[in-house]
Amino acid sequence: MDYAESKPSQVRELIRNGIIDGPTTGMCNGYAQGNLVILPEELSWDLLLFCQRNPRACPLLEVSDAGSRSFPQTAKGSDITKDIPRYRIYENGICTGESTNISSRFEEYQKTKGRLISFLIGCSFSFEAELLEADIPVRQIEEGVNVPMYNTNIPCISAGVFSGTMVVSMRPIPHSKVPMAVAVTAAMPKVHGAPIHIGYPEFIGIENIKEPDYGDPVTIKEGEVPVFWPCGVTPQAVLMNSRPSFAMTHAPGHMFITDVKNTILKYS
Amino acid sequence: MDYAESKPSQVRELIRNGIIDGPTTGMCNGYAQGNLVILPEELSWDLLLFCQRNPRACPLLEVSDAGSRSFPQTAKGSDITKDIPRYRIYENGICTGESTNISSRFEEYQKTKGRLISFLIGCSFSFEAELLEADIPVRQIEEGVNVPMYNTNIPCISAGVFSGTMVVSMRPIPHSKVPMAVAVTAAMPKVHGAPIHIGYPEFIGIENIKEPDYGDPVTIKEGEVPVFWPCGVTPQAVLMNSRPSFAMTHAPGHMFITDVKNTILKYS
Secondary structure, rough: OOOOOOOOHHHHHHHOOOOOOOOOOOOOOHHHHHHHHEEEHHHHHHHHHHHHOOOOOOOOEEEOOOOOOOOOOOOOOOOOOOOOOOEEEEEEOOOEEEOOOOHHHHHHHHHHHOEEEEEEEEEHHHHHHHHHOOOOOOOHHHOOOOOEEEEEEEEEOOOOEEEEEEEEEEEEEEEEHHHHHHHHHHHHHHHOOOOOOOOOOOHHHHHHHOOEEEEOOOOOOEEEEEEEEEEEOOHHHHHHHOOEEEEEEOOOOOOOEEEEEHHHOOOO | OOOOOOHHHHHHHHOOOEEEEEEEEOOOOOOOEEEEEEEEEHHHHHHHHHHOOOOOOOOEEEEOOOOOEEEEOOOOOOOOOOOOEEEEEEEEEEEEEEEEEOOHHHHHHHHHHOEEEEEEEOOOHHHHHHHHHHHOOOOOHOOOOOOOOOEEEEEOOOOOOOOOEEEEEEEEHHHHHHHHHHHHHHHHHHHOOOEEEEEOHHHHHHHHOOOOOOOOOOOOOOEEEEEEEEEHHHHHHHHHOOOEEEEEEEEEEEEEEEEEEHHHHHOO
């Protein structure tokens, strides 16, 4: 069961009930997936500004009302704290745990410390169904692993306490299909759009393509070129640089699946 | 002198020195123009969230650092308080004056009340050069007046204290060229993108097309269809609904001209 043809609301329910607990790559073809960052209200201005200034890496799909656990525009009836397969909890910038359900942590924080705000940021998993439609292979789906992600030397524009470099995801693409892969993804800017780099990992500060900083390594076949897209793990990485007292995020590759069709997102 | 071929930095200097004081439609072909909203820091979260939730009407080009008078990403060396031909000053939601230079008001407010934050929002003037390139007429340029703008019944998504309906700009387009006008502008989402309505003003709550709520009326010729685009005056209208203690904006049609080429904005 690969859930490629499942409806987002069904998959979110399977996740909520613990039946799905792995990466969401390849699920719910045609629907946008998102990265999650949950922050205390006092840090939210800086993150919202950071996203505005770095739309390639941080295309915002939705920002919650303060204190709310729902994203009414992109996934009615969902619960931000339960509908992602795996979360990470950060205290003072250090990951202090993973969980499949953060609802009690969310409420506990709000009761004792203050309101939280949730950010949903477009994920490149969203465009993979369109790559497949164009007969462009997506290696990590073929190999059943998480997408490889790397820290780079590409600077982001700073905002308040947040500054840092871009995280990218990598897909090996047959060289003859690279231009088409650029064209297909460029049409989808709300889920990272066109690649940020093609072909030379060392130019963007990646030393060893076989050792991703997040996710899993994938095979690069003869005649294939590594192509790099901006990644929604960027705000997590940047966030942790600034050692916020508290934050919760999705675990890399374990995304929030929205009810928004990619085709509609192209024009919104 | 229509300044269509002038560089933005030159035109901004002419504006700063009072030599240009009219609407900026038709100026600096190929460069993005923006709407300005300046607000006290305490209202800025709600406006940033409002823009995120309503990107058709409020596509953000840049948000300043608190207290700063510059937009370093879109117009290096510019001064937000001097480089627009005409500004409006609002107190408790009421327009209490217009001015060609708001630098002293800006500094006075900051000295006595607190920091201000400036929002630059894409303007549909930016895509007019591309319409002209496609042999699509732009009536208010032909007639030498400001673009007609209307209040509508199209709801915006609320954010904090801000809620209201969309303001639109209207251009009459020969019926055979309407599809091309949609395609040309849909490719430019950061400056409002595709039309929001085509052909029937009454469907969107406009009673009298000859009496725009902002700007000037223009001639609609036989065989032409009124086409409506989301307008960056929307945040001003919404803002005033909430009667903020203080705000400053551009005067409708008198925009901030950036150094950012529209072609680059398509891919950023």
